[in-house]
């Protein structure tokens with residue numbers, strides 16, 4: 001497929017970092033939550049090697065926040081997710097599958113608990129706001145639901161902690177995984193969490209107000225010069241290796257959290273109030289019949305996976321799943337992929353055939369993500 005230009009308009013929102021991102025040489029964008037998301041600076045492979053060795057600054061403003069505030073905030077949050085939120089303390093971030101009344105995935109956000117009556121839902125690419133507002137209206141809940149102008153900036157890579165400590169002070173080193181602190185930057189307190197869409201370690205700064213965007217970007221770039229800091233973005237190769245899922249690509253409303261391998265983030269029995277609870281309890285009785293798996297696709301580097309590639313039992317026309325993300329991995333010296341695989345073929349080591357744009361490729365189902 002050819003590449004085309006992206007026509008700018010009000011519907012395709014720029015971010016407070018876009019001017020800096022463009023000065024840093026962004027090569028490609030996608031649109032995520034109606035907002036620009038960089039997808040390449042040098043190339044997917046060059047960015048990948050740099051991310052694994054050094055530190056990168058990512059404009060992930062498109063991880064928009066749905067703010068839920070008010071007396072019924074906790075009740076509404078528990079309606080959205082089968083993860084039990086009763087023991088969630090302010091200062092915590094939870095990865096939270098969110099489902100509709102059929103148990104179908106609507107989004108897989110990070111939920112940030114700012115206070116007993118105040119949350120941010122840091123969403124993946126779907127218009128979850130309308131569902132949240134609809135529930136609040138339908139159940140007459142006492143909550144305000146807004147999309148504040150919060151722009152997350154991720155600092156990812158093995159040198160992320162060193163760089164962050166130079167900008168925010170040594171206390172960033174004390175922040176534990178999926179927790180946040182409020183740390184001062186130019187007179188404002190910013191939410192700084194240890195999280196991010198890579199397995200290389202790092203932080204996310206929930207920037208607001210927007211006027212601080214360029215000062216923050218510049219401080220990270222200046223103080224990280226000797227660490228070889230660069231502008232980067234979520235990396236397709238690294239996230240497939242790590243089996244980090246992409247909503248709309250690897251899963252949709254057609255899938256339950258169990259099918260997505262997100263069962264470890266569900267407590268369906270005790271998540272009283274979750275609107276998908278009954279449906280999920282019913283499907284849990286039988287157990288899923290297909291599930292997300294990592295796969296190794298043999299042969300030369302594959303083309304990008306746009307429409308899903310069917311997976312077949314070897315030498316047959318019996319479909320046993322589909323691949324939804326794939327890329328060549330330099331470190332594993334094979335194509336790495338994420339797919340949904342039927343129960344009959346999902347055991348690690350099972351051989352299947354992926355129908356790629358250039359023909360069938362032998363593929364091996366993995367027991368886990370690709371880990372060094």
Ligand code: THG
Pocket residue numbers: 063094095108109110122123124125152178195196197198204244245
């Ligand atoms: N950070 C924030 N918001 C986000 C993302 C993020 N919104 C969009 C998107 N990413 C949501 N999806 C994910 C997917 C995976 C993870 C976070 C958000 C993730 N998962 C780890 C894992 O699966 O290994 C850890 C989860 C855990 O142990 O709790 O980090 O990246 N703010």
